Amino acid sequence: MTEREIKNLLQAVQDGKLSAEKAVERLKHLPFEDLGFAKVDHHRALRQGFAEVVLGKGKTPQQVAEIVNSMLRKKGSRHNILITRADAKIFAAVKRAGGKDTRKAEFHQLSGFITVERSPEITGKGVIAIVSAGTSDIPVAEEALLTARMMGNRVEHLYDVGVAGIHRLLEHRGQLAGARVIICVAGMEGALPSVVGGLVSVPVIAVPTSVGYGASFGGVAALLGMLNSCASNVAVVNIDNGFGAACVASCINRL
Amino acid sequence: MTEREIKNLLQAVQDGKLSAEKAVERLKHLPFEDLGFAKVDHHRALRQGFAEVVLGKGKTPQQVAEIVNSMLRKKGSRHNILITRADAKIFAAVKRAGGKDTRKAEFHQLSGFITVERSPEITGKGVIAIVSAGTSDIPVAEEALLTARMMGNRVEHLYDVGVAGIHRLLEHRGQLAGARVIICVAGMEGALPSVVGGLVSVPVIAVPTSVGYGASFGGVAALLGMLNSCASNVAVVNIDNGFGAACVASCINRL
Amino acid sequence: MTEREIKNLLQAVQDGKLSAEKAVERLKHLPFEDLGFAKVDHHRALRQGFAEVVLGKGKTPQQVAEIVNSMLRKKGSRHNILITRADAKIFAAVKRAGGKDTRKAEFHQLSGFITVERSPEITGKGVIAIVSAGTSDIPVAEEALLTARMMGNRVEHLYDVGVAGIHRLLEHRGQLAGARVIICVAGMEGALPSVVGGLVSVPVIAVPTSVGYGASFGGVAALLGMLNSCASNVAVVNIDNGFGAACVASCINRL
Amino acid sequence: MTEREIKNLLQAVQDGKLSAEKAVERLKHLPFEDLGFAKVDHHRALRQGFAEVVLGKGKTPQQVAEIVNSMLRKKGSRHNILITRADAKIFAAVKRAGGKDTRKAEFHQLSGFITVERSPEITGKGVIAIVSAGTSDIPVAEEALLTARMMGNRVEHLYDVGVAGIHRLLEHRGQLAGARVIICVAGMEGALPSVVGGLVSVPVIAVPTSVGYGASFGGVAALLGMLNSCASNVAVVNIDNGFGAACVASCINRL
Amino acid sequence: MTEREIKNLLQAVQDGKLSAEKAVERLKHLPFEDLGFAKVDHHRALRQGFAEVVLGKGKTPQQVAEIVNSMLRKKGSRHNILITRADAKIFAAVKRAGGKDTRKAEFHQLSGFITVERSPEITGKGVIAIVSAGTSDIPVAEEALLTARMMGNRVEHLYDVGVAGIHRLLEHRGQLAGARVIICVAGMEGALPSVVGGLVSVPVIAVPTSVGYGASFGGVAALLGMLNSCASNVAVVNIDNGFGAACVASCINRL
Amino acid sequence: MTEREIKNLLQAVQDGKLSAEKAVERLKHLPFEDLGFAKVDHHRALRQGFAEVVLGKGKTPQQVAEIVNSMLRKKGSRHNILITRADAKIFAAVKRAGGKDTRKAEFHQLSGFITVERSPEITGKGVIAIVSAGTSDIPVAEEALLTARMMGNRVEHLYDVGVAGIHRLLEHRGQLAGARVIICVAGMEGALPSVVGGLVSVPVIAVPTSVGYGASFGGVAALLGMLNSCASNVAVVNIDNGFGAACVASCINRL
Amino acid sequence: MTEREIKNLLQAVQDGKLSAEKAVERLKHLPFEDLGFAKVDHHRALRQGFAEVVLGKGKTPQQVAEIVNSMLRKKGSRHNILITRADAKIFAAVKRAGGKDTRKAEFHQLSGFITVERSPEITGKGVIAIVSAGTSDIPVAEEALLTARMMGNRVEHLYDVGVAGIHRLLEHRGQLAGARVIICVAGMEGALPSVVGGLVSVPVIAVPTSVGYGASFGGVAALLGMLNSCASNVAVVNIDNGFGAACVASCINRL
Amino acid sequence: MTEREIKNLLQAVQDGKLSAEKAVERLKHLPFEDLGFAKVDHHRALRQGFAEVVLGKGKTPQQVAEIVNSMLRKKGSRHNILITRADAKIFAAVKRAGGKDTRKAEFHQLSGFITVERSPEITGKGVIAIVSAGTSDIPVAEEALLTARMMGNRVEHLYDVGVAGIHRLLEHRGQLAGARVIICVAGMEGALPSVVGGLVSVPVIAVPTSVGYGASFGGVAALLGMLNSCASNVAVVNIDNGFGAACVASCINRL
Secondary structure, eight states: OOHHHHHHHHHHHHTTSSOHHHHHHHHHTSOGGGGTTOOOOTTHHHHTTSOEEEEOTTSOHHHHHHHHHHHHHSTTOOOOEEEESOOHHHHHHHHHTOSGGGGGEEEETTTTEEEEOOOOOOOSSSEEEEEESSGGGHHHHHHHHHHHHHTTOEEEEEOSOOGGGHHHHHTTHHHHHTOSEEEEEEOTTOOHHHHHHHHOSSOEEEEEOOOOOGGGGGGHHHHHHHHTOSSTTEEEOOTTOHHHHHHHHHHHHTO | OOHHHHHHHHHHHHTTSSOHHHHHHHHHTSOGGGGTTOOOOTTHHHHTTSOEEEEOTTSOHHHHHHHHHHHHHSTTOOOOEEEESOOHHHHHHHHHTOSGGGGGEEEETTTTEEEEOOOOOOOSSSEEEEEESSGGGHHHHHHHHHHHHHTTOEEEEEOSOOGGGHHHHHTTHHHHHTOSEEEEEEOTTOOHHHHHHHHOSSOEEEEEOOOOOGGGGGGHHHHHHHHTOSSTTEEEOOTTOHHHHHHHHHHHHTO | OOHHHHHHHHHHHHTTSSOHHHHHHHHHTSOGGGGTTOOOOTTHHHHTTSOEEEEOTTSOHHHHHHHHHHHHHSTTOOOOEEEESOOHHHHHHHHHTOSGGGGGEEEETTTTEEEEOOOOOOOSSSEEEEEESSGGGHHHHHHHHHHHHHTTOEEEEEOSOOGGGHHHHHTTHHHHHTOSEEEEEEOTTOOHHHHHHHHOSSOEEEEEOOOOOGGGGGGHHHHHHHHTOSSTTEEEOOTTOHHHHHHHHHHHHTO | OOHHHHHHHHHHHHTTSSOHHHHHHHHHTSOGGGGTTOOOOTTHHHHTTSOEEEEOTTSOHHHHHHHHHHHHHSTTOOOOEEEESOOHHHHHHHHHTOSGGGGGEEEETTTTEEEEOOOOOOOSSSEEEEEESSGGGHHHHHHHHHHHHHTTOEEEEEOSOOGGGHHHHHTTHHHHHTOSEEEEEEOTTOOHHHHHHHHOSSOEEEEEOOOOOGGGGGGHHHHHHHHTOSSTTEEEOOTTOHHHHHHHHHHHHHO | OOHHHHHHHHHHHHTTSSOHHHHHHHHHTSOGGGGTTOOOOTTHHHHTTSOEEEEOTTSOHHHHHHHHHHHHHSTTOOOOEEEESOOHHHHHHHHHTOSGGGGGEEEETTTTEEEEOOOOOOOSSSEEEEEESSGGGHHHHHHHHHHHHHTTOEEEEEOSOOGGGHHHHHTTHHHHHTOSEEEEEEOTTOOHHHHHHHHOSSOEEEEEOOOOOGGGGGGHHHHHHHHTOSSTTEEEOOTTOHHHHHHHHHHHHTO | OOHHHHHHHHHHHHTTSSOHHHHHHHHHTSOGGGGTTOOOOTTHHHHTTSOEEEEOTTSOHHHHHHHHHHHHHSTTOOOOEEEESOOHHHHHHHHHTOSGGGGGEEEETTTTEEEEOOOOOOOSSSEEEEEESSGGGHHHHHHHHHHHHHTTOEEEEEOSOOGGGHHHHHTTHHHHHTOSEEEEEEOTTOOHHHHHHHHOSSOEEEEEOOOOOGGGGGGHHHHHHHHTOSSTTEEEOOTTOHHHHHHHHHHHHTO | OOHHHHHHHHHHHHTTSSOHHHHHHHHHTSOGGGGTTOOOOTTHHHHTTSOEEEEOTTSOHHHHHHHHHHHHHSTTOOOOEEEESOOHHHHHHHHHTOSGGGGGEEEETTTTEEEEOOOOOOOSSSEEEEEESSGGGHHHHHHHHHHHHHTTOEEEEEOSOOGGGHHHHHTTHHHHHTOSEEEEEEOTTOOHHHHHHHHOSSOEEEEEOOOOOGGGGGGHHHHHHHHTOSSTTEEEOOTTOHHHHHHHHHHHHHO | OOHHHHHHHHHHHHTTSSOHHHHHHHHHTSOGGGGTTOOOOTTHHHHTTSOEEEEOTTSOHHHHHHHHHHHHHSTTOOOOEEEESOOHHHHHHHHHTOSGGGGGEEEETTTTEEEEOOOOOOOSSSEEEEEESSGGGHHHHHHHHHHHHHTTOEEEEEOSOOGGGHHHHHTTHHHHHTOSEEEEEEOTTOOHHHHHHHHOSSOEEEEEOOOOOGGGGGGHHHHHHHHTOSSTTEEEOOTTOHHHHHHHHHHHHTO
């Protein structure tokens, strides 16, 4: 029931065509979101002023292509499109899907993301800096980077600045100081966010990665390290969740 | 906003005192539960046709007594009252709280429950049987027993029927067969629900207890045993959660 | 020794052909289930008035086909047949197995179940509602759905109603309210059963799924969430155990 | 070596009193923070424009009182003072410490915090909303609330809005919508941040609490639930870390 | 129903006082253990030819004294009596309980065991050797020692022979070689059973103890070490379960 | 240095060819096992009076064949040969290795064991009974069975006697009662050893298997269940370690 | 049997008083360490050229005093004495024990260590630097410091140099560079050894502490962080094991 | 900014071309490592006087070959080259890379290491002994061995000396006693370092391996065993980290 329908219902009451009692009855049994005040939507966080997001995994290339196609056909919408956990086959299907915007589709091999950047608009107020510790953390960092960019943020990245070579990190202190939000991606002992958090006063979103072996337990060591950070401006997301870190950072950057 | 108020609002529309547009606007911004259709309540499961439940822990004896007092003063209500995680001091305060019903208050030392049985009414359709493995499991079993009883169920119990003395259990097969729902309370290896589940065709609610030492890990061994039960009519609640098991069993017994 | 044989034995005593002492001796050494009073059977829960269940995994397609064949040949039996953890090869073998009922065999790809629905009889008293959170939980939800249906229950399902888009769930409150038992399937944080449990007063059987990554630890996060549910009408089964949840729900629905 | 000293050194070079080589040598061996460009400080996040924070635990009441005293004597500084993990004895010592500001000292029993609010200045741009699930989560919520307030934020709180009674939460949607950052405090299954995260588009900082028993494992269940949240605007801090959540939220609110 | 009663029943059939059908019916509903062939008893392992065992924990001193008293009064029985997890108060009560045998009661402080040795009879065929690693493991070793002795075994012990001082162990190789079963008690890394197992060809029952700190996790490190022993004649019991190890060893020693 | 050599050395002293001092010196630096009293050998437990054991895994088929060949050529030895973790290729190589005994080689597919039974001699004093719960536990049970048999024991097995169908187990009580040692193999909740242990008074060696899914955690649930067994005659070996269980049982059976 | 006795035995052979055969026999059955070549001793690492170590915990003050007394009376020995896990009562008893050296006894409250420094001799070749992160780590750091000092090492310490204030650490780089071995003590995320390890080229012994709360899991987070250190010159000891770290460092410093 | 540039800057001050103020300003904003005193580098530990290390994993054969090639072309450098986690393809590419040194390239299959030994120089002062328990631990032992050798150490190895055959280990005591550092590699129960540590007084670096099954949990059992070692000269590195153990040992051996 749309706002219009409610108005019609009330009009019917006003016109004496419907008794007040009956109207109460009908209103009581409406699914409340039809009343127009239940605009909550679990994709809203991503859609409002952001990219449209499609999870590639578990869908056939053709299914993904059709979803993308319908997004591209939506009039008035110039949102960026982000396909997560995709592969070369999905990419080929998307390219074939046609429409001039598919020419803008790009496949990012490390993270398995496909991006269709349709809108150059920057809606985030400052820079999101993405800092990662080792070369093996780069896929997760790229996932964060592409997500943040598709959501309309200016993004900078500092790769390979692990804590065992602290000078490399310190040498980029200026760049860190210029960021409005920092995403820290690290596996192994997950110490990077503590050091970075101590160097800046903006929020640091820490992403543990599953990089490591033995007692890294698939990222648990890094996760625990980050949750126990002695820097007080650090919050943490799930292991390998570069996408989620960028969503949180993007929420913050739009404030 | 109560149903009455909504009716008044609609009456105002009918009477031409309020335009349809304005009425829509007001309805849109109402907290929806005021419309009268949001009667959901996380205590409903316990309150509808059941006992009233007070968590004793974390409250002063005086606070508990006052809550109980206000329950006793509610007209028309003859619900049983259940105070969980209580102690002798709380019991004394409740007894002092006055009113003739407090004479019915009883303190159950093992489980730390206080009961005020005001209504002898049985609303559960069949018998809930509570089976426990060792003498140390009895406090949790008593917790389940009192909860089930206060919620209007006929309850039977079989204590000390562990799986290492299987004949004791088998000798009570008749009793098990007569139950409509069975609650199985066991610590250590938590094997009892598997054996009981194999003997009956009614649902078995398994409660792991923290009884044990060393590799029982505070009930984890029993919990895992129950989750992996080879009997297919077994579902599990949290460690030591006799109260919760009885709530689920009571829900089932009222069907 | 069947009931008939026992009767014969007692007849022999009555007829003076066997002394009481000898009869005692023979009875003492009988495997007791031969006495006819040990009809316990760990498959009973599934067979009595239900489907016949075959575990496909670990058997050759030919073996499964033969088992199904012998079930189909059993006179008088019109039970539904459920083959769990099967695949396309097993399905082909079953189809070839012949007999007109194999024409009713269906293969369900998501859950890997084969069903042979021979009896349309509904023995469950009410509706079992199956609610799942994300699209990746659907295989486990389908496993529950098919099991419940083959066991003679009316089943309804609500898919993709995660807690981060709470309105979708609330909009189906009517459907939830109409169910006699609810099966809640959810991975990740496993929060769905708590919310659903708060909306209804019937028992909720929660199934954690191994959906997720990183700190979901193959379903452990969801499992723990469900065991710690703040709704008191929730009981839990093993990770990914849609079959078990449906068995428990079916037990309940026949009460 | 302060900036002044460096200038003197360079002046000496300019004046020909020191050779360039010697100056290089001396600069090379300076602790670099003496150069004035190493103003990083791990307490900076808390001190810049915020409260001064003293950890009460592990210090004698007298030691805490002296630290507070020296803070109060610092000229020009009107920072709020926050003493964490304190108790009644520490509070008495602080009150005795003298100075008119100690009259403003307050002891908050639930969280064990002492506050000395000297500056009413609000530096955070919006409202930080603190939402908690159960009454047992309130100490951690209060810890977050006092920290956020002492750091110059407007704070609102919604207590006792657990997910099993979803309407209570929904009824406050307006209040949630008005916040710039939300702190979600929950024990047991830790589902609250997922539901709240789905209702708003601002960042949600989730704090698992150690509330619960059995399979809550001292807050691990809630922690895992929050890390696996299906809402994408949620980041997590350590178990019971209300202080840390407020620090992160405060960082965000000053952006 | 005893054997006699069954005979009577059959006699009634023989005498024509009871029809065969009725007899079948009655037999079908008998609890089978009444047939006389269900003599299983989960305490049998301990009682048959062994000590009588009373768990002291969770009983009042008076209750324990009464149980012991009734044991002492049983005619014909000269079993040893073992009270586990007892304390000085229980010991005093037992001493006061009277009867000449209570003069034989002894309290063993380290293990908290009370023994009443009434029978010097040795029923075990060989020697049980109890080997422990550190002085802190002695309470668990003493628990094993007293249990084994009360159950009629010759027991020898080798204390303080940890693997980091391998020569101490090797110097007692003769003693180890003379044992029929060996109980190995060790905390920390739990390596002792592997070394001992390699030196002998008899079964080694390993008991991990909760001795240690940090990453010993209350005995888990020792438990895992023992389960992974590279010696193939090692089996393991629960952490700190000296009693259980002695029960198993005693079973073996009577073979 | 063999016993002979030591005698020679001492003879040289006796003959005055070597001074006492020099003899002391030489003895002091000898590897002590050369003295002839260091016959310890970690394979002894398996070799003395048993089978010869070859670990197939990690060796080429040719390497295994050569080892077996050299065993077959050893004069006087008629030991059985057991090749663990082997496959069809290794079996073919062993068959090709020649010698008449290889005709006796058999490959056991479920357990991946190859046996060459050369000696029918039974050295174990009684029967080892191997009891397993489900069909998926059979590979581990077979591993135990073949190991026990190759080591000269009479072995009986009872498969598929899970605790959810307790009558099946009880019907074989006679067989259990006749065993001298029992090996219990079970996955999932690992409850079988507790029930079996309660029915007998001989030692029970419990083997948890990795059978199960979800919260079975690769056999951890079964392992914990067995370590926490309420039957006191149960000791445990590592997950899936059928070989080890049979080694321990064989040690016991030779006593 | 001492070297002297062996010589006597051989002399007897030489003198013809003992046959070679008999001598062989006697030598074969000697505990080999009596031969004089088994000087291994698990306390040797601590005693050779080091302090004498007494574990205070689990001993009465009087027992400790007597042990210390006997050490003090040993002629010729001027070793330092270290009593670990002691308290004020033990200290008083040691002081009363008499002898002029007890005047040198000192009680160190934070670590609970008592030292009796009798020998000022420095046997370690370089400096052991002890670096710790937070004030709560100091007890463990002091434990390491006192142990290292009593064992004859020059020790320096840097306290309160956590990674979130990296400049404090960097400012002491000179001091770090001067050490021959570094002990790094840190709780929470345990990141310090990685940063320190990257700054130096000497071995770093990392000690995780149980400092922290929630997801620090009693030091597990720090332990895992250290085991996964991205610096390759870091090795780890048990949680809170300052004593062990100093033993390892001391071993290294004597090389 | 190099040292030269700083000198130029100071010269400019001296020459009056730059004011002291401006120079201060420029120095303040320099990345400090440009000052020439920040030569820290997280690869330094490996490069200074050691091998050059290339991580093969995650790089194409061509990429590795090019890196090696550029190392080989560096003038003056005769460092050994170590390629970790490589395979046959990478080895072929390196061989093809040309230059006479590639003829020295060797591929080590067990550990997957490629070595190019260009410098025979021994820089370590003593011998590093590598001791391993079982044949399956050899790949990790070889990893340690090659790393230590490439870093200029004399290395000896003792393979297959598990604790269940203690005499094998004891027979090599002389060899152990001759080492300056010992690396102990062991899976399963990880007991070897405790026994070895008790036999020597030099530092022992323990490497747990993931060898084992069931309750070895991928090396966790061995890791915990080593962390809880009762020998006080043992420090531990990550599971399977033979490379790291050799780095630490090499650091020590150069002291």
